[in-house]
Amino acid sequence: LAKTTQPISMDSYEGQEVNITCSHNNIATNDYITWYQQFPSQGPRFIIQGYKTKVTNEVASLFIPADRKSSTLSLPRVSLSDTAVYYCLVGGPLEVFGPGTRLSVLP
Amino acid sequence: KAGVTQTPRYLIKTRGQQVTLSCSPISGHRSVSWYQQTPGQGLQFLFEYFSETQRNKGNFPGRFSGRQFSNSRSEMNVSTLELGDSALYLCASRKERYEQYFGPGTRLTVT
Numbered sequence: 001l002a003k004t005t006q007p008i009s010m011d012s013y014e015g016q017e018v019n020i021t022c023s024h025n026n027i028a029t030n031d032y033i034t035w036y037q038q039f040p041s042q043g044p045r046f047i048i049q050g051y052k053t054k055v056t057n058e059v060a061s062l063f064i065p066a067d068r069k070s071s072t073l074s075l076p077r078v079s080l081s082d083t084a085v086y087y088c089l090v091g092g093p094l095e096v097f098g099p100g101t102r103l104s105v106l107p
Numbered sequence: 108k109a110g111v112t113q114t115p116r117y118l119i120k121t122r123g124q125q126v127t128l129s130c131s132p133i134s135g136h137r138s139v140s141w142y143q144q145t146p147g148q149g150l151q152f153l154f155e156y157f158s159e160t161q162r163n164k165g166n167f168p169g170r171f172s173g174r175q176f177s178n179s180r181s182e183m184n185v186s187t188l189e190l191g192d193s194a195l196y197l198c199a200s201r202k203e204r205y206e207q208y209f210g211p212g213t214r215l216t217v218t
Contacts, residue, residue: 034206043111043197043209044150087150097142097150 004088009102018075020101022088025069033064033071036087038100044087048073078105109133111210113198119216125186128213132179132200138162139181140207141173142197150197156181185215193217 005023012018024033032051036044048055050062050071061074075082085100112131120126132139141153152165156175175181179200185192193216199207 036207036209041195041212041214043199043212044207046206046208049206096152099149 003096004090004098006086006088006098006101008099009104011104011106012078013106014079015077018078018082018103018105020073020075020086020088020103021070022073023070024088024090027068027090031091033062033068034089035060035062035073036089038085038087044097047086075103078103080105080107111198111200111208113196113210113213115213116211117214117216119218120188121218122188122190124188125184126188126215128183128185128196128198128215130181130183130198130200130210132181132198133202133208136200136202136208137179138201139175139179140199140201141181141183142199143167144195144197144212145193153183188217190217 032049034049035047037047038044048057048060048062050064052064052068055062063072083103083105085102087097087100111133114129118126130139138155138157140155142150143153144150153167153171154161154165154173155163156173159175170186173181173183195212195214197209197212199209201207
């Protein structure tokens, strides 16, 4: 199972773009990369999923380099409500959730 | 489209008792997974059910069990509750590939 490494915490200000990078050196050929967002006392919420290059949806972009050993979640123009924990998962749903990245958006 | 629902939302039990939690997946989703979340251990995978069969199991004692019904609804049971079982229990369903949709969770407190 591919293990992931993310920063434990990040601070940002409202209106800024936030990039959270996840390392997954042992990613398998058929593994997808999935990001979730979690607010306190709520279940994680699916944000975005990708396999290679770039994926964009209405809330975020996911950048995956050619070697797929890392990925970067990009949140454009964050607001206070984006303060949450962000998890990067590689592989299937059985992949272990790591501690995630605690993003704090300041006014 | 209705999301994943879990009942009850909050529960208080006493050590030694047993508890049953319920999860209704999103319509059309056949896979249901259960997770335990605590401040100290984070999100930990309990088990996954697909078409009424347990497909995968995490590293939890046998006191934790589950089942899935023909309509994909799932239940999780914890017997002989311990103080350390106090946690947020999350259920997630999925239809294909790996994206999961989580319910709001059941907050279990064991006293």
